[in-house]
Amino acid sequence: MTVTPIKPWRATKRDILTQLIVIFLSLVAAYLIVANTGFEGRLPLVAFFGVFSICALALISGLQRGKEAAKDSFLAGAAYVGVFALLLPVVSILWTVVSRGTAAIYSGFFTTDMSQDPFSSPLTDGGIKHALIGTLWLITIALIISVPLGILTALYLTETKGPGSGLIRFLVQAMSGIPSIVAGLFIYSALISGTGRGFSGFMGALALSILMIPTVARTAEEVLKLVPPDLREAGLALGATQWKTVALVVLPAAKSGLVTAVILGVARIAGETAPLLFTTGGADATNLNPMDDNMGTIPFYIWKALIDGSPEAASRAWAGIFILMLAVLALFGTARYLSRSRTVR
Amino acid sequence: MSDDMLGKKEENGMNATTAADTTNSIASGADQPHSSGLGAVAAASAAKRTRTEQPFGSGLEARNVHAWFGKYHAISDMSLDFPTGTVTALIGPSGCGKSTFLRTLNRMHEFIPGAAMAGEVLLHGKDIYAPGTDVTKIRLKIGMVFQKPNPFPSMTIGENVLAGIKLAQLKVSDKKELLEECLERAGLWNEVKDRLDQPGGSLSGGQQQRLCIARSLAVRPEVLLMDEPCSALDPGSTLKIEETIAELAKTMTVIIVTHNMQQAARVSDYTAFLLSDGGPGQLIEFAPTREIFTRPKDKRTENYVTGRFG
Numbered sequence: 001m002t003v004t005p006i007k008p009w010r011a012t013k014r015d016i017l018t019q020l021i022v023i024f025l026s027l028v029a030a031y032l033i034v035a036n037t038g039f040e041g042r043l044p045l046v047a048f049f050g051v052f053s054i055c056a057l058a059l060i061s062g063l064q065r066g067k068e069a070a071k072d073s074f075l076a077g078a079a080y081v082g083v084f085a086l087l088l089p090v091v092s093i094l095w096t097v098v099s100r101g102t103a104a105i106y107s108g109f110f111t112t113d114m115s116q117d118p119f120s121s122p123l124t125d126g127g128i129k130h131a132l133i134g135t136l137w138l139i140t141i142a143l144i145i146s147v148p149l150g151i152l153t154a155l156y157l158t159e160t161k162g163p164g165s166g167l168i169r170f171l172v173q174a175m176s177g178i179p180s181i182v183a184g185l186f187i188y189s190a191l192i193s194g195t196g197r198g199f200s201g202f203m204g205a206l207a208l209s210i211l212m213i214p215t216v217a218r219t220a221e222e223v224l225k226l227v228p229p230d231l232r233e234a235g236l237a238l239g240a241t242q243w244k245t246v247a248l249v250v251l252p253a254a255k256s257g258l259v260t261a262v263i264l265g266v267a268r269i270a271g272e273t274a275p276l277l278f279t280t281g282g283a284d285a286t287n288l289n290p291m292d293d294n295m296g297t298i299p300f301y302i303w304k305a306l307i308d309g310s311p312e313a314a315s316r317a318w319a320g321i322f323i324l325m326l327a328v329l330a331l332f333g334t335a336r337y338l339s340r341s342r343t344v345r
Numbered sequence: 346m347s348d349d350m351l352g353k354k355e356e357n358g359m360n361a362t363t364a365a366d367t368t369n370s371i372a373s374g375a376d377q378p379h380s381s382g383l384g385a386v387a388a389a390s391a392a393k394r395t396r397t398e399q400p401f402g403s404g405l406e407a408r409n410v411h412a413w414f415g416k417y418h419a420i421s422d423m424s425l426d427f428p429t430g431t432v433t434a435l436i437g438p439s440g441c442g443k444s445t446f447l448r449t450l451n452r453m454h455e456f457i458p459g460a461a462m463a464g465e466v467l468l469h470g471k472d473i474y475a476p477g478t479d480v481t482k483i484r485l486k487i488g489m490v491f492q493k494p495n496p497f498p499s500m501t502i503g504e505n506v507l508a509g510i511k512l513a514q515l516k517v518s519d520k521k522e523l524l525e526e527c528l529e530r531a532g533l534w535n536e537v538k539d540r541l542d543q544p545g546g547s548l549s550g551g552q553q554q555r556l557c558i559a560r561s562l563a564v565r566p567e568v569l570l571m572d573e574p575c576s577a578l579d580p581g582s583t584l585k586i587e588e589t590i591a592e593l594a595k596t597m598t599v600i601i602v603t604h605n606m607q608q609a610a611r612v613s614d615y616t617a618f619l620l621s622d623g624g625p626g627q628l629i630e631f632a633p634t635r636e637i638f639t640r641p642k643d644k645r646t647e648n649y650v651t652g653r654f655g
Binding site: 161228230231233234235236237238239240241244245248249252253255 | 451453456458481482484485488489491493495497498499500508509511512513514557560561564
């Protein structure tokens with residue numbers, strides 16, 4: 001005799017039908033309200049629909065199974081509405097960027113720069129090569145500076161627990177609140193103005209590092225705190241020095257979290273425009289040397305295209321946003337791929 | 346051999362399922378402690394352990410050891426000898442300082458912020474707390490197994506066993522042989538020999554704990570400290586680890602903290618009873634295990650081993 005597996009805990013067809021009817025009635029009610037009162041547009045419709053359907057579903061559960069079930073249903077519904085409210089702008093932004101960002105992209109977009117063409121020139125001329133190179137240079141240099149410093153700071157706070165840990169933790173938190181333009185001004189006044197040095201990609205990377213280090217350090221600290229203390233003790237009990245324990249046990253155990261810390265750091269800086277204005281200077285021509293001379297970046301390209309005002313320039317700005325988004329996405333994907341964990345935990 | 350194992354399994358089962366009954370029966374028969382069940386267990390296991398060698402040398406000695414956490418005086422004036430080739434069990438109610446004492450023996454105590462200690466711990470006559478001592482060398486010689494199995498999550502089973510070699514930067518001529526030997530001694534080889542490249546976390550709790558024992562063995566310690574190694578394990582795994590302890594004691598000194606008096610009676614040659622009467626934990630009695638469970642000299646020991654408190 002064979003037994004067919006069933007799932008008795010699943011909602012019955014009648015339950016699902018009731019819920020669908022309730023949701024449909026909520027939609028109708030929301031539509032009637034929007035159509036017959038001062039509310040206008042899609043947003044009030046969605047808001048009314050959300051509130052009505054949650055309340056109606058909670059009411060049904062309450063009538064069927066009592067007060068506690070009603071509360072349960074209400075909170076579950078609220079969670080759905082919350083997720084929807086969060087996804088709505090994200091999807092809307094993505095959709096806008098993709099639909100408008102592709103217009104300016106053509107075969108030569110990645111192989112030419114804007115040194116020969118103004119931003120208002122036809123979309124078949126010029127490209128983003130200079131800005132892409134500049135942004136990649138800046139992110140690379142900022143990574144090289146910030147990742148070791150940020151993770152070492154986190155290790156000082158969680159492993160060494162040396163003197164002044166509390167103060168350092170406070171300062172790192174304060175640093176993460178610095179407005180980005182202040183970081184740019186700091187580099188400008190400390191290292192560029194009056195020193196004879198000019199703008200360069202490296203200066204921009206330094207300004208970005210000021211923003212990135214606290215993000216990496218704070219996230220890495222949280223991640224390292226989650227590594228169970230027994231693992232450290234086990235390492236030390238095997239006759240390892242603290243450095244060996246950290247390098248071979250603690251850091252590998254926190255690997256995927258540390259990659260997240262780095263990703264968050266890159267996300268913090270990838271779109272920064274303000275600090276780059278006084279540090280890289282911005283450029284329309286390709287500059288391969290980050291140590292000398294003005295350098296263009298994607299955020300600068302977007303900014304410059306936006307203030308130009310012509311419809312062609314606006315399309316270029318959208319294309320810049322699209323490329324920046326793809327570049328950051330590619331970085332995240334690579335980081336995630338490299339940090340795949342073997343553990344089954 | 347198989348009869349022997351069966352017998353031990355019986356004891357284990359009883360321990361898990363009818364612990365309360367056992368305690369009651371012991372308590373009611375407390376007028377004649379000679380007839381207590383645990384005494385019989387201790388006697389039987391002592392008889393079974395036909396040691397070829399007598400305890401030799403002075404493995405590890407604690408001299409007037411005190412320990413503090415900040416202002417809190419955790420253990421006071423503990424002096425104990427752990428001869429090479431013996432198993433010593435530390436028993437006592439929660440909070441009496443068993444684990445703290447164990448951690449002073451391989452200098453793990455000092456990792457707790459605010460920790461302090463006094464006294465001497467001698468390994469082969471040399472104080473491990475003497476200035477200029479290389480702490481990492483001490484911990485190589487005095488290994489430790491923790492209460493919760495803690496294999497390194499980023500390493501495979503094989504890498505876990507050999508982790509100590511990498512961590513302490515030791516030179517080993519044949520890693521494969523060492524790997525097999527350690528897993529064999531920890532009683533895990535047959536279960537994992539075909540899956541050495543799987544993560545350590547993929548094993549069951551009992552297997553993970555034996556993996557941790559194998560990991561401790563790979564750096565060839567002379568003393569193994571075990572802090573309630575079976576408290577998170579099922580009776581079957583407990584039995585396996587107890588067999589492992591008996592095997593290890595042929596070549597090294599084992600000191601085990603346990604809340605399970607049955608276990609103390611089964612595995613140990615000597616038992617130390619610790620107690621805290623509100624103040625710091627103190628050594629109440631230290632004697633061959635059989636005597637602790639049959640003829641305890643101190644009334645408090647008798648009360649504890651017969652289950653009247655703790």
